[in-house]
Amino acid sequence: MIAEILTLPYLPFAIAFTVMIGIGLIEAIGLGLGHLDVHADLGADAHDGLLDWLGLGNELPILVWLTSLLACFTLTGLAAQQTATAIAGAPLSWWLASSIALVIGGLLNTIAANGLARILPRFETTIIHTDDLLRYRGTILEGTARRGAPARAKVVDRHGQAHFIMVEPHDDADTLPAGGTTLLVRREGTLFYGLPEANTLLQSI
Known part of the structure; x- marks a missing residue:
């Protein structure tokens, strides 16, 4: 055989x-x-x-x-x-x-x-979908983000893992300075858009 x-x-x-x-x-x-x-x-x-x-x-x-x-x-x-x-x-x-x-x-x-x-028992995973980063706060690492000129930011997810992304302001008039914090509100492809921490909309969040 x-x-x-x-x-x-x-x-x-x-x-x-x-x-x-x-x-x-x-x-x-x-x-x-x-x-x-x-x-x-x-x-x-x-x-x-x-x-x-x-x-x-x-x-x-x-x-x-x-x-x-x-x-x-x-x-x-x-x-x-x-x-x-x-x-x-x-x-x-x-x-x-x-x-x-x-x-x-x-x-x-x-x-x-x-x-x-x-x-089979379910396994625990720390992998997340890119959209899961929305509604998290990120820190601008370098440069100032403006519409059309994104800056690099760091976001820490619920598992404590750091993600490095490119961010632009959600509103045309806003800027996101280095060291500042932004709330990620939407994504287009690999580019995220955020509201600055000083935005009055974030005071209750």
Whole structure:
């Protein structure tokens, strides 16, 4: 059986199995590489819908999801080749078997990933979305920020992590001097807009 798996028709599945074992070992020794933020800055609902469909919408660690996908791909491929051999007397070509296994295995992995997300413990993450910095105060580090001339600012999030961003005043007439504090109120791309601490709107915040 092992010699058969190492033949060309079975080779993609042997490789997938080997990679799956390697990833499993990485996860087992606790390197934590599976805890990647796949949602960071995706923004659009279409991306979130795709992640949900793939089984990544439930905070499942990416390497756990990939291990599941490789397992489904391998098992589906082996089943396809064994079925083809039993019916036609020979396995399918590697590319045809791989295509079938990728489609069916991907569908099976969606079910498997959603099931794993329900039983695996949630992991704590300090990763935040860029928009989560809104309504935080930032300190202007250098220069004076004016409309059309942003300045570099430092913002500390709820996890105590520092973020360095570019800020302009929200109102055309305002300026944000170095050392001053600003409340971040909106974002366009990578540029934030803030109100100066002296703004009367902030006195009750």
